[in-house]
Amino acid sequence: MTGAVAAPGLTLVSHALCPYVQRVAIVLHEKGLAFERRTIDLAHKPDWFLALSPLGKTPVLQVRGQSLFESAVICEYLDEVATPALHPQDPLQRARHRAWMEFGSAVLGSIGAFYSAPDEATLQARAHDLRGRFVQIEDALGQRSGPGPYFAGPDFGMVDAVFGPVFRYFDVIDPLPGMADLGLWQGLPRVAHWRAALAARTSVQQAVGADYAEGLRTFLRARGSALSRRMGAVAA
Template identity: 55%
Template sequence: MIKKLTLVSHVLCPYVQRAVIALKEKKVEFERIDIDLANKPDWFLKISPLGKTPVLLVDGQPIFESAVICEYLEDTQTPALHPADPLQRARHRSWMEFASATLNAIGGLYGAQDAKTFDTKAAEINSKFRQLEAELTAAGHQGPFFDGATFRLVDGAFGPVFRYFDIFDTIGDFGVFTDVPRVRQWRSALQRRPSVRDAVQLNYPDLLHAFLLKRNSEISRRMQDVAALTA
């Protein structure tokens, strides 16, 4: 029996994007409900013990945490988005955790309060991308995706990582993609993937732009400088 799936989400949450990408790749019908995390409704707090999105309701039964949601979908829906080989599957899961660590580093970048801290965080992200580049090189990566021609869950984990830079690139070159040609190629392929492209609302760039401006951080000031130059 086909179960009713409802995804409770927040419009800017990168982990929500992971779940949406998996749902779209598996061509699963689902309802999406966006909430305001600054004003969480009581019903949401009852289904989300951690108070975070995403939450997937399966016939009303809540599943929380994006990794768990993706694994549930992998267990119940086709096509498979993990490799069949156990070792390769574990490798992919490991790099999905690396994607989460990279998202944390991106949070540190846009939260940096001064130029020195900002540059340090940008260098940290470049270091992570160099580690990723080394992994792709060692694996004989030919693209377009992490595992070659087949889109996997690990690709869905990095789609939201790279999406931040669609906005960041309009602010300036932070040097995060220096000397990582395979990573740049992968990013470009994910930008064109329909499931990744459509994992956010059409006004996502405007919403992220507004969010960053309100941070009162180094990136906010750089955005204001760019706006002043183009005014």
């Protein structure tokens, strides 16, 4: 990492596609903290990983021989110990941003239900659910106190770190057949602008490897879902 501050003992235990790992990596990059990345296969979890992560999930951040798990906890820790601060100073606004971080996790759940939908009717229903989430975000972006490309305006913050991985899914999904017909993004100019700003952010780009898109396509094809079948049609 160019210009990173030395931070002995920082190891991010990762899965290549995990959006929760990505949000931690984004925060580490935003703060200029050097870290080692150790990638595992969650389908074949090594014993040493299970000893670190009581929930058996990524990410885990190893800090001077101790292990932190759960991405929100890790991000909060990093914001306490390293600058620049990614949360607002005002307690009310800070609480509001934490609530929108939780909303981002709910959106990830909706994305999982979408790409796992077993048939086209369910896919359409899950797309409708996702569209409702994005409309809520559009409304929230309209309440910003000042101009700027990010959730709170001109300054990149923790909510932005959460939503960078959310939108990244659709760089792979949007080009699939019929996706435009689902209308996920129609009439959401603020969301579109935010999405583009996050995609252009160096920390967001650096949070995944060069093979992320192909890895996600492989994962989605293997789901046996309605979306998988659409991808199969493209491959054919």
